[in-house]
Amino acid sequence: MASKTPPPRGLANLERFDLLPALRDGVQVRYEGSIDKQGFNADWDWWLYREGREWVIFDVDGPGCIYNFVQHRYPESEEPTFRFYFDGEETPRFEIKPSEFGTKPPFVRPLADAYLGPEDNGRGPIRVVRSFVPMPYAKSCRITTDLRLKGPNKGDGGWGHVVCHSYADADGIETFTGREPYGRVLERWSRVGEDPKPAPAKPYEAAVLRGLTIAPGESVLALDERGAGCVAAILAEPEPESEPSAGGEGWLGQLWVRAAWDGHEKPDVECPAGVFFANELGYNPVGVLSHGRRADGSCYNYFPMPYWRGARIELINRGTEPVRFARWETRYSKADPDSPPYAEGQAGYFRSSAYYGPKATPGADSLIGRIEGRGHLVAGHVTAWARKPNVISCEGDVRVRIDGNATPQVESDGSESWVCYGWGFPTPPETNPSSAYDGLPDNPWSMVRLCGGDWYPFERELVFGIESGEYNNQYLRHSGVLFYYGVDGPGMVLTDELDVGNKASEGAHVYRTAGSRGYYTLESEYEDGTGRVLRDTGHETEGSSEFVVSVDPRNRGVRLRRRSDQATGRQRANVYVDGVRVKERSWYYADRNPYKRWLEDEFDIPAAYTAGKTDLAIRLEYVQEGETRAWNEFYYWVFSLV
Template sequence: MTASAGPKGLTSMERFDLLPRLRRGVRVQYEGSIDKKGFNADWDWWLYKERDEWVIFDVDGPGCIYNFVQHRYPDSEEPTFRFYFDGEKEPRFEIRHSEFGSKAPFVSPLADAYLGPEDGGRGPIRVVRSFVPMPYARSCRITSDIRLKAAAKGDGGWGHVMYHAYAGLEADGEPDFRTFTGEEEYGRLLEMWSGVGYDPKLAQANEQKAEHKSLKLAPGGGMRVFEAQGAGSVSAIEAVPVEGSDDWLSDVWIRAVWDGHERPDAYCPLGVFFANELGLNHVGVLSHGIRADGTCYCYFPMPYWDGASIELVNRGDKEAVFEVWETRFLAGEDSRYPQKETGYFRTSDYYGAQASPGRDSVIGKIEGTGHLVAGHVTAFTRRPGIISCEGDVRVHIDGNWTPQVESDGSESWVCYGWGFPTPPEQNPSSAYDGQPDNPWSMVRLCAGDVYPFRQELVFGIESGEFNNQYIRHSGILFYYGVDEPGMELTDELNVGDPASEGIHEYRATGDLGTYRLESAYEDGTNRALKDIGREIEGRSSFVVSVRPDNAGVRLRRRSDQITGRQRANVYVDGEQVAERSWYFADRNPYRRWLEDEFDIPASYTAGKSDLRIELEYVQDGETRSWNEFYYWVYSIL
């Protein structure tokens, strides 16, 4: 399947049929209003001030913003957000808080506002959000004309940006890095997002269907509802349960196996498969859900190459009846998914309702190579009326101790705010159901901002402000993936260790010396780590080993983020990586350990078994040096 001619980012969202395609040279990242001490004071959001503007987002290198959210009290001073691309001195685009949903291209349903409750007399509150894909070729900076701060009445600085960082021009096979102008043609995408509950993929003339009417599942029984030989792709599943009971949501499980795999690729209760685990109200997003008329739907494309089998299993003690169960599919050449570039549709193991006192609930752990496309989390407390929404979502990718995705509260991950007090709520990318505040159930579709991983992905969520509540979570992750890892650890440099520095021919100019740090990561734990590193105000260099058959190299650095805006130019065998500098704008003077990454495109590394890496400190803002404690070197496969 070939991509459309639109700019990168827009193509990824409007071509829902391309969702199974593996993402190469793409990393997901987050910037937002997280309490630096690890508690719940998430209301201050800025990186630094420049002239009369407060900078809230600042990245270097090609990428794409997929999700922008900010929430505050409507009677507070209204901010104007300014978007600067590719080092421009004047903003490419400006939008006031009140204009989301109406000012092109930030128009409904790609952008909108959620008006929340009175919040104990402080409200009402207003959450503005945008899912407009905004690509950039070189860099992006977002500012506010007022400081986003404080939790008092009339204030509010909560918010986040979800974005992709691209390794280089060959990333993902899409060399089109046109920068956002505001004049892009979003007609197809707006049409898709206006049709929640109906297949967002373009119609296929040769689509076939397997239909079962008056389908009955006896207690403990099962039935195969779809079977195919050879290559193909399931394009849609729709079902109409008989009214009168919602037991099927938890009792009936779907079991899908592609290409004869021993382990089911997807296996979970129908409630989470159709985005309605609680079933108190019908909710749905673009990909899956239950329509107002009770029709269940799942439109994730599910490719296979040797065959497919889908079964329903009734694990309850009551008969389950469906008026109709329909599986639509494409066969043979009509499916056209190249196997080497495509992941299988899969679910993580279903996380049944359980508590994990004092630590994050790990909803899912995925291994191999792929990308997460949706997540579902439900929460129960011991009794009604307890506010249980304050827990942050934290997603760790490929063993990185610093979360690549986080949220200032459970509800913020699905782009709402101030809890879950007004169910049911839904927009094309997220929804929630439940009773006001508790229990609640949320679902998030990552249609553009998928979460790529090359070794593993771990999705966790706090219980309360800092894991200080008793909450039982349940949930599941939807993803596309293959079993094989997509990168391999091929070298490690322990800066400050004479033996390791000698092995790697470590050199430094402008070396300010070593120092020892004991601190924690922003991972929600209180584990302390001690390490010795160096401060460099000139250059450091070292030799590392990689696989000659690499498709690029990823460097991961452990550093001290006591100051923000750390920047260095990266050279490989004397050639500067032109796509970006190594830049991290945020800081944390309390939980000081940071693991950040730099992807080197294959054009600098292919065919080589050893690389001389050189890092040249660039002064930016308050920084006086580049610091480095440990490097991990991964060969992209």
């Protein structure tokens, strides 16, 4: 796993839980869903455009892989048929109805499932289908439905989302057929609470503490290792009298886990045991593949945690009562110097964001975590408290912004949709291998999402926020933590900027166009929920635009980011680098927003076109698609992946 073999993609990415620490090049996370374009809570009308008798709900160009599909609707609604088109095919390669999720191969339990929400005082019931079945594609993917998914009323059709990875190139990608061997994943997903990693070649070593009592203010060393290795599991068996009381009290809230790898002064992991074991509130035992609490009260965390010079794990009692365990066990392996399980520099450290303690941010998103460096998010944990019982407090969107992009790369239509249940939190506990929630009906609630296949890569930073209520119109206290694999230092650097409409900048970059429709000025907002209004001048063309940009010759690819006007959707352009067309994909964005019109979208140029160069001549050739009549551009940022 530490060799120079390219990390797996598609199904193989989900099969190899042990490869979760591997740092990946040329991968971005993408989201498409039914988000209220005006920023409120009208999260329906899930469609991009109509084509013939079908409504298109997902449309991307270039290689990638779908990892999460969710759709929710009232049972009274007419049942749609979802059709999946791959690699430009005119005939759908796969079809499925909501009633078939969980039973139609390969969309079978527990990789795919259905959930029926409660009556909930007349709001329900609601039917939710979700899938974590990997669906890779070498060239493109389009999902359609034979019904328009619209409206908030019973009988209207429904809403939902798709989460996917976008790849810079198609290396190792075999397009989905539906006949892939899913047996290994299905078998492991059926054994939540057991280690999902492949059995080691030789038994793990173990540091075991028995009959452990940790007094208030006391710190106990659970592991102190020198040399290279990997923590494979952390297991806890509390004494019966130490069972957590409901609401986050007891040892799940008092005990903190602190881990530092390779002598780092700043802890890599530091958080309450409740979030470390996916049970911050502790009302009910819930768990996902990676971490959780079993029905007997024992807890597990199976994330692989590699280190190269040493590992130190401490247990700290920050409460006022003693914490007692019958057994606390840390399983680990020592690295073979000739074939270490993870090569330093090719894998990230297992880390947590700083614990976001319970607090409210009235009128603004709660920023659960801000991560810096390079890596990928693999799990998120969020808990919320409203001021009174039975308040529907989970409608707030999760918004994830990556690498300074003003447009969220992931934005759910409510926190309950991010965790793939899709109709509030009135029936805790609920759990599946990739997501779960606990609490009391609607308030308080606590959710955990494992991103085992659809992890969120970042090259500079990741900011994870969540609204309080429908549009930050409620008073909620949030807490939470993010788990990720990462290294210090950025994986990309800003090497150039082109300000279209600024004559000096245009001149410095030899900017010129053909088929110009002229310049215009726009004043609008992004979809980031901040309400920030930006005024900028840009240009649109129905022909082409060209410019020269500077890059780092050591680059492992180049990322172009564009500020554009998304009043109309389906903007498309072919991209040429030094006269050579990038064959992997066109620059294409299918969605639109006529209200919050600013968009920042990105295009990855593989290293084959850029390596060793200091300057690139970029040519963007507009391709008419659907309602669009021009390619517009206001600003370009040029990042070298290094």
